[in-house]
Amino acid sequence: MARFHPLTVTDVRKTIRDAVVVSLQPADGGDFDFTQGQYLTFRREFDGTELRRSYSICAARSDGLLQVGIKKVDGGAFSTWANEDLQPGDTLEAMEPMGSFFTPLDPTQARNYLGFAGGSGITPVLSILKTTLRAEPRSTFTLVYANRGVNTIMFREELEDLKNEYMGRLTVIHVLESDAQDIDLFTGRVDAEKCAALFRHWIDITTIDTAFICGPEPMMLGIAAALREHGLDDAQIKFELFASAQPGRLKRKATATGDTGSAKTTEASVTLDGSARSFTMDKDQTVLDAALENAIDAPYACKAGVCSTCRCKVLEGEVEMVANHALEDYEVQRGYVLSCQSFPVTDRVVVDFDQ
Amino acid sequence: MAEDMSIESYLSQGGKLSNPTNVPPRYRAELMKMMATFVDSELAGAAGFADVINAGPGIKERIAAAKIVLEKTDNADAVLRLLGEFGADTARYATSHPWTSRLPRDSEIGSRRSEHDMRLSVLNYPLDGWVDAVTMNLCMGLAVGQQLGELQQVSYQPLADAIRRVAPIETRHVELAEEGLARLVEQGQSDAIKASVAYWRPRVEPMFGDVPQERFEQLRNWGLRHRSNGELGASWNAQLDKSLDRLDLTA
Incomplete structure (x- = not known):
């Protein structure tokens, strides 16, 4: 049975205006040895109602660090609290890492990976990208990263550093919805059409072994359609639908019908x-x-x-x-x-x- | 990026879900039912086969039977682990049902499930010796193959992934069954096999029984089903006929 374990917050760092990276350390039991791309499910009581929220781990497997990225969602109780009130020294409760948004790694292989991330969907993709480039020295990773504008790009500097560290093996393509860029192709939304254009000019889709997609629903549908159209099968496309559109797991409201007893x-x-x-x-x-x-x-x-x-x-x-x-x-x-x-x-x- | 789209609309357009937290309640229930059916059927199938290992006429046959028991249990574990991510108590689950229990061979079960678990109804019938076990394994294995084809396409990606890993192993079990039957045919057991086929075929068939159209449409909209039971059943019947034909058992 899934159990919750306490984790001590060791660091809370802002990555953009409305997103924090939270570092955690297991305080009492639980196996928090994660696989790249997995997530943690946290629980906390807000006004007597338990909320559970899942956030992807953004650290690499070999970082020796448990780190999640939490972007503030409008009206989101947990993410707002994490962004505004969470402090080092606080305790969070989480279940052991879960999720299957990854493929097994093999240091002897030279594979080509393609990642798509929309907004805070970058968190698990970042974990996958860092872990993969480190564990498979002959593999390459191309990241297509969609954001509204330059100032909403999470982990922008970290990605720049990684590009330098893995020169020639990591390619990052920023596609911005509202900020114009030098190349027209890199402006707008990442949909099926945009993907087709990227596959024509920038990404040799025929060489791609596995694609990872994490972002909002319409973006995932468009990208998946384009990938299938260009020959990838379901086993090669890995999805992670992050929780932005999720309604809270709120307690069931008591239905008031005529026959019910009066007491709560x-x-x-x-x-x-x-x-x-x-x-x-x-x-x-x-x-x-x-x-x-x-x-x-x-x-x-x-x-x-x-x-x-x-x-x-x-x-x-x-x-x-x-x-x-x-x-x-x-x-x-x-x-x-x-x-x-x-x-x-x-x-x-x-x-x-x-x- | 935050264009709003309901989960239902996302799913109806072929979207995939990737973890328990973004699964709507009704979808969750149907998905868990599918997973529980798979787990329980694998566990019940393995338990039934465990009893016939020693009925195997030779060492090769016993190895094949033991391998099937091991691998079906392993396959159950792969999906049970996913059930665990939904909060199920996996340790208790695996031991909570009497997987070896069967009903009398002449029971009228139809497509009804037993009171206690989600195993496919056919797995409530007992095996009757080695020939019967191998024949059942062929009939049932081909039927399971049809269902695994469906499950590989389900919109819950962790399940589809798990089934993609499991499917080739289950296919191998069917091959073992056909190889086993070929040996039994050589040993002059054709009549006994035909009698077993006559017993099992109508009992496996209810797996492909009608699902009310409305319900099927709902499941299809959620990406949990793709081909109708009628299609799957027809495909199963054709495969079984071909296999029996190869074994020279149709006449």
């Missing part, structure tokens, strides 16, 4: 392995989560309503099961529910995991 909480009684426990729970919490929170070792596996491991029987009161892909109709009629999908409706609910 429910008196719950849960029977497991022969013993019954009672507690007060919120109506916007699932029966399973409330049981787990009250130290009841309730069974579950998928938590998505698909595996029925969390099945229990409602003996008293009523719950609303918001998804069910596992229970047959006759089981539901007998009062069985998936506890991971069930929210209390009445002010008192009695469930039994033993039946």
Whole structure:
């Protein structure tokens, strides 16, 4: 099961006006040995609501450093907090690195990689680019980096330094939406048409082994279409959709229908392995989560309503099961529910995991 | 760059998702169901085959059976790990179901799943000795191949990637089945094989049962499905016929 571990913030550095690079150090356990292109999922409570946010690691594997880039999103509670209030010495909670936005590296190979990044989509691509150039001394990397203007380019100086360090192996093409550049091709949006033009004049697409794309949805679609059109297959195109357009994982709002009990909480009684426990729970919490929170070792596996491991029987009161892909109709009629999908409706609910 | 586009619209245009955090709830449920089905089927398939290793008539056959058990378990692990990224308790998951349990051979199961796990319904039928096991492996392996073709195209990229790694291994299992059957044919077991095919074919077929059109369209819009079950079933039947033809078992 995914667990959160504390990480100590060792450094917070501004890279552009509204983005910070946060350095972290594991404080108590967890395997934070990451692969290039992976991300960390953080959690934090804002006004009593837990928010989870994922940010890509921007450090190279061999940097010996855990670093994420966090760009401030309008109205984004977590990113605003990270940009304005986060200080060295603070503690953040994160799950171990996850994600599969990478391909295995092999120092004996001479491969040609192509990366596309839009805005803060640069973070995982930067990690991939640095790790790859260091680990595969004969490989090349071409980065097409889309930004609104010069002053929104994250890691601009670092990329310049890398170009010097890996002269002849790293090519960076900045495409700016609103700032005019010497070459017309490098102005505008990176879409299928722009890619086709780049492939005609600047990038020999026939030599590319793997392409990485990280950016907003329309950009990814356009680039992927152009890559497929130019002969790359799905296995050669790696995507990472970053979280800009993501709605927060907010708690489920209690639906107010005529039949619901008046209270916001429910008196719950849960029977497991022969013993019954009672507690007060919120109506916007699932029966399973409330049981787990009250130290009841309730069974579950998928938590998505698909595996029925969390099945229990409602003996008293009523719950609303918001998804069910596992229970047959006759089981539901007998009062069985998936506890991971069930929210209390009445002010008192009695469930039994033993039946 | 921040042009707004809904995840649904992105997916319907062929967009890929890359991690659990940007997966909408309903999509998540359907995706997890697909992953759980794969994991449970591999685990149940491996468990069923583990029981017949010792029924193998020779050392080669036993090696093949043991290899299949190992690799199917390995393949389950590859996808179970992805389920873990969605919060599933993978350790508990792998041991929470009695994977070796089967129903009586003459049960009427159809396409219903068992109460406890997501294994494909056909995997609730027991194997009946070596010939039956190898025959089932061919029928089922070809059917799984059709489904893996679908899964390689799913819009959840980590799953598509995992399946791309797994697919050649599963293809090899089908080849082992056909090679095994060829040896059994040489040993004069053709009639027993034909009887097994007659048993398994209609029991594998429900895998390609009808999905309500509305639901299929929803799954297709999400990039979770591409070809209809009808197409997949027809393709499976044709492959199985070809294979039986090569083995001289059609007459």
